[in-house]
Amino acid sequence: PIAAATPARAADPLANPAPGDWPSDGRDYTAQRYSPLTQVNRQNVGQLGLAWYADLDTYRGVEATPLYADGVLYNTLSWNITTAYDARTGAVMWTYDPQTPREYGRLACCEPVSRGLAMSGDKVIIATLDGRLIALDRRTGQPVWTTRTFEHGSRYAYSITGAPRVFGDKVVVGQSGGDLGVRGFVSAYNVETGAEEWKFYLTPNPEDRPDGVASDGVNAMMRATWSDEGLWRELGGGANPWDAIAYDPALNLVYVGTGNAVPHARFYRSNNQGDNLFVCSIVALDATTGAYRWHYQMNPGEEWDWTCTQSMIQADLQIGGRIRQVLMQAPKNGFFYVLDRATGEFIHAGAHVFQNWNLGFEADGRPITADIVRYGEDQRMVAPGPGGAHNWFPMAFSPRTGLAYFPAYQSAFVYGLQRDWQPQPMRSNSGWAGFGNPHAAQLLADANELERAYLTAWDPVNNEIAWQVPLPRHGNGGVMVTASDLVFEGTTRQTFAAFNARTGQQLWEYPTQSAPVAGAITYELDGVQYIAINAGWGGGAAQIERGAGIEMPRAPARLLVFRLGGTGQLPPLPPQASAPPEPPPLRASEAQVARGRELFGQACAVCHGQNAIGGVKDLRHMTAETHGLFNRIVREGLYLDKGMASFADIVSEEDVNAIHAYLIARANEDWGR
Numbered sequence: 001p002i003a004a005a006t007p008a009r010a011a012d013p014l015a016n017p018a019p020g021d022w023p024s025d026g027r028d029y030t031a032q033r034y035s036p037l038t039q040v041n042r043q044n045v046g047q048l049g050l051a052w053y054a055d056l057d058t059y060r061g062v063e064a065t066p067l068y069a070d071g072v073l074y075n076t077l078s079w080n081i082t083t084a085y086d087a088r089t090g091a092v093m094w095t096y097d098p099q100t101p102r103e104y105g106r107l108a109c110c111e112p113v114s115r116g117l118a119m120s121g122d123k124v125i126i127a128t129l130d131g132r133l134i135a136l137d138r139r140t141g142q143p144v145w146t147t148r149t150f151e152h153g154s155r156y157a158y159s160i161t162g163a164p165r166v167f168g169d170k171v172v173v174g175q176s177g178g179d180l181g182v183r184g185f186v187s188a189y190n191v192e193t194g195a196e197e198w199k200f201y202l203t204p205n206p207e208d209r210p211d212g213v214a215s216d217g218v219n220a221m222m223r224a225t226w227s228d229e230g231l232w233r234e235l236g237g238g239a240n241p242w243d244a245i246a247y248d249p250a251l252n253l254v255y256v257g258t259g260n261a262v263p264h265a266r267f268y269r270s271n272n273q274g275d276n277l278f279v280c281s282i283v284a285l286d287a288t289t290g291a292y293r294w295h296y297q298m299n300p301g302e303e304w305d306w307t308c309t310q311s312m313i314q315a316d317l318q319i320g321g322r323i324r325q326v327l328m329q330a331p332k333n334g335f336f337y338v339l340d341r342a343t344g345e346f347i348h349a350g351a352h353v354f355q356n357w358n359l360g361f362e363a364d365g366r367p368i369t370a371d372i373v374r375y376g377e378d379q380r381m382v383a384p385g386p387g388g389a390h391n392w393f394p395m396a397f398s399p400r401t402g403l404a405y406f407p408a409y410q411s412a413f414v415y416g417l418q419r420d421w422q423p424q425p426m427r428s429n430s431g432w433a434g435f436g437n438p439h440a441a442q443l444l445a446d447a448n449e450l451e452r453a454y455l456t457a458w459d460p461v462n463n464e465i466a467w468q469v470p471l472p473r474h475g476n477g478g479v480m481v482t483a484s485d486l487v488f489e490g491t492t493r494q495t496f497a498a499f500n501a502r503t504g505q506q507l508w509e510y511p512t513q514s515a516p517v518a519g520a521i522t523y524e525l526d527g528v529q530y531i532a533i534n535a536g537w538g539g540g541a542a543q544i545e546r547g548a549g550i551e552m553p554r555a556p557a558r559l560l561v562f563r564l565g566g567t568g569q570l571p572p573l574p575p576q577a578s579a580p581p582e583p584p585p586l587r588a589s590e591a592q593v594a595r596g597r598e599l600f601g602q603a604c605a606v607c608h609g610q611n612a613i614g615g616v617k618d619l620r621h622m623t624a625e626t627h628g629l630f631n632r633i634v635r636e637g638l639y640l641d642k643g644m645a646s647f648a649d650i651v652s653e654e655d656v657n658a659i660h661a662y663l664i665a666r667a668n669e670d671w672g673r
């Protein structure tokens with residue numbers, strides 16, 4: 001079952017890049033993250049060494065796939081700071097800082113990350129956290145045009161973490177916010193001018209009127225799948241495309257992977273009714289007009305923060321005696337899907353980890369969802385959990401082996417409704433309860449018991465696992481595969497490793513002093529094959545691990561570039577923080593601490609860790625000076641430049657005191673008092 005690449009439009013270098021280039025997120029429109037380069041092979045991969053590295057000057061997660069063309073490597077970081085490097089030496093050619101307002105850091109569920117950038121002719125294009133699409137001159141790094149994709153201060157809590165994509169003469173981009181409250185949409189812009197060409201909303205208009213956009217044509221179809229009642233009207237329903245978007249030039253289709261529904265609990269969102277189109281779906285649109293063509297919904301009535309935004313890969317595979325043009329995805333729900341990308345027909349899907357939501361599929365591909373995962377106030381253990389069996393970490397596919405490669409995370413979570421829940425503006429709006437009842441403690445223990453992480457190779461023709469490599473914990477990085485049958489992946493052993501694409505045997509491993517979560521690329525320059533990866537632990541996976549008390553000693557993020565015989569050396573790991581300072585004594589009442597715990601969970605935990613463990617800054621380890629400034633930091637935005645915006649709009653002086661009391665209590669527990 002050897003696959004052929006999608007037929008290329010010769011005129012479009014993004015359809016068929018030169019072998020040594022990596023000009024788009026997925027390398028070409030198939031998004032296979034497959035490189036034809038073979039200089040580094042299974043025999044010599046052990047000789048890979050560091051060619052050069054660049055300090056990225058951040059401890060935040062770095063999720064971007066860099067791009068390469070014409071001797072230049074382009075990279076982008078948190079706050080969308082974008083740099084061009086001489087790909088041979090690592091010398092900085094230019095850096096562009098779009099001055100992303102740090103206030104937007106609050107809106108990012110999993111750090112203000114950026115998953116990448118796009119390239120077209122003489123431009124590189126970035127999408128900023130605050131919703132701007134900016135085209136930069138590739139030679140100078142100066143902006144050529146800027147377009148807003150949503151209005152600053154609009155009703156919904158939009159942000160962008162995903163990469164923009166260039167599809168022919170258009171730039172297509174989505175956005176985030178599905179955990180706070182947004183109405184997801186996807187929009188396309190002219191690559192030369194930045195002018196909007198079309199826009200498609202992924203949930204129905206909450207006021208039941210036309211939007212004047214491409215999705216008006218299917219608004220009635222979407223609307224029929226939502227209840228007349230429910231908070232979807234207030235919070236927008238979600239379904240936002242925060243990561244993969246793909247394009248088949250021959251079929252002239254754009255494929256949009258959509259996110260979870262908001263509020264997460266369907267009870268509050270849509271009166272426990274309806275499929276709620278187009279949440280957790282793949283939607284195919286006409287690339288020219290944005291008009292609807294087909295959709296497949298992975299999880300009708302989604303309510304577990306499951307997203308279908310994960311990598312979408314195209315290949316032509318021989319299945320059931322004929323060649324099928326397929327689209328493949330491993331979304332959060334634990335299955336690997338193979339769809340016909342011309343029609344949206346469900347070909348097959350198989351589970352690659354333990355799951356308890358799916359009892360099979362109808363003939364038309366509609367999943368049969370187990371009643372047990374539909375939670376009420378009685379809590380239910382559901383597998384996978386909201387972190388997903390496969391998250392945004394890029395997947396790869398080799399047309400030589402016929403296998404897809406991705407990091408898998410077997411997990412579960414305890415879901416239940418919070419009684420009398422009310423949504424809060426600009427906060428995570430799930431409608432879920434904490435782990436209040438005694439029954440939940442056992443469920444939670446069962447859930448923790450299930451946790452496993454793997455590098456998984458999936459056979460999409462036979463619908464089964466080809467091989468799996470166990471890895472120590474969640475958060476293993478994106479995957480790249482080469483024509484020399486090497487699979488490259490960053491691991492939670494804090495290494496960058498190469499595996500035999502046919503067997504999973506590990507062939508090489510390099511200590512990176514931080515677990516790389518991003519996907520690698522490879523490029524050829526002056527006859528030398530280079531392999532580049534961002535090593536910067538962070539994002540949602542790091543939050544989950546820190547919540548479990550796991551913090552790895554690490555260096556600040558770096559861009560690492562390897563070649564055969566490279567002799568570069570990383571400096572020694574910087575000294576890690578010494579013992580935490582002694583916290584002030586706790587003087588608050590138990591009630592105040594309890595109130596602080598609740599507020600912290602709602603407003604602070606996404607960045608500062610569940611139960612105040614770890615996070616961007618571990619607040620149990622504040623110095624006396626920080627304690628003294630606490631109220632001003634939280635309410636006046638004293639540390640805005642570090643990404644800590646003011647929360648004065650949602651926490652009162654009294655609230656801040658309660659949060660501070662809770663943190664002092666946690667610090668004293670940690671101190672052993």
Ligand SMILES: O=C(O)c1cc(C(=O)O)c2c(n1)C(=O)C(=O)c1cc(C(=O)O)[nH]c1-2
Binds near residue numbers: 177260386541
């Ligand atoms: O619903 C959303 O809008 C949304 C956005 C994002 C994001 O933009 O990073 C993530 C998620 N959801 C999410 O569910 C998730 O697991 C996740 C992990 C990460 C990450 O960067 O590690 N982002 C996101």
Ligand SMILES: [Ca+2]
Binds near residue numbers: 259260305307
């Ligand atoms: Ca989400």
